[in-house]
Amino acid sequence: MNPLRPAILAAAGSERVKRTLTTSPVTAPLVRRFVPGETRSELVAAARELLASGRAVSVDFLGEYTTDRAQADAAVAEYLALINDLAALDTAAVPAGAAPLEVSVKLSALGQWLGPDGPAIATENLRVLCTKAAEAGVWVTVDAEDHTTTASTLAAIRRVRPDFAWLGTVIQAYLYRSVDDCRDLAAAGARVRLCKGAYQEPDTVAHQHRADVDSAYLRCLDVLMQSSARPLVASHDPALIAAATDLAARAGRGPGELEYQMLYGIRTDEQTRLAGRGEFVRVYVPYGNQWYGYLMRRLAERPANLGFFLRALTTP
Ligand code: FAD
Structure with a gap:
């Protein structure tokens, strides 16, 4: 495990660090590497390029942990417009x-944290998105967030999935x-997207060492591969x-019976190699102005990205 990971993930809650990263010209290229844009039109341009190269996409409108009903409603509206725009793209390749x-949606962006009614509001919003997505031929996967949300998120999926069999679940191996x-x-x-897990979690709920997380990942993957589930292998x-x-x-399992999934901007050469050998590759593409928490998780995963981060903090 990267020893700086806890500190970086803690900085994800810091307004000062966020302001510095948002205004520093040094960090702009780093943000763009992982987040192709803040607007839907920038997202559509990036998605078009990926689709033309034979890679599928899963698009995340960035936002999380909202405690404001209007913001949750705005996220739903943006997703509905996004589904429309995506459905117009050429996917022949x-x-x-x-x-x-x-x-890809985070239930905490759809209202899960709006008090006691939050889980019900988020579940209903998920159903609204799935209904629209079904009409457009687009699928939906629910992201996994920190462990305090896991039971509520899985319960929401259990409620909605009977009407939308393609609704995907994310499982964090840690x-x-x-x-x-x-x-x-x-x-x-x-459909199960299996990832290692990106949040800072206590040892009461999660493995802390890389080797243990990797072993757990393989155990989970084995269960999925042996079943009629569709494993979505989300790892670099x-x-x-x-x-x-x-x-x-x-x-x-043949190439069409599992997916390899990676994040936008990470191991692009490997994405292309897998797609080139006929595998189904899906790229997770985030967009929007709420990129800060997402970016901090990417920095925490990769010590090599820290150089940019530290320079940004020391640049006046
Ligand atoms: P690692 O051991 O972290 O990385 C292996 C190699 O990949 C590294 O050596 C490096 O070469 C490359 N690499 C990995 N990360 C980076 C980076 N940030 N920058 C540059 N190179 C890198 N987590 C959740 O908690 N919830 C989710 O819903 C979720 N959804 C995801 C969806 C997709 C499609 C993917 C790919 C990941 C998702 N994750 C999610 C993140 C995941 O949990 C891991 O934190 C992340 O993928 C890094 O783990 P890894 O398996 O790639 O292995």
């Missing part, structure tokens, strides 16, 4: 096997509970990608 267009959650989702034949880790390829071959 993406291989068959799954919808080339998807949106949580102790995740192998059991994978078993439940595997039994239901769900070469060892895990190779293991996924082996497990898929052993389970008799």
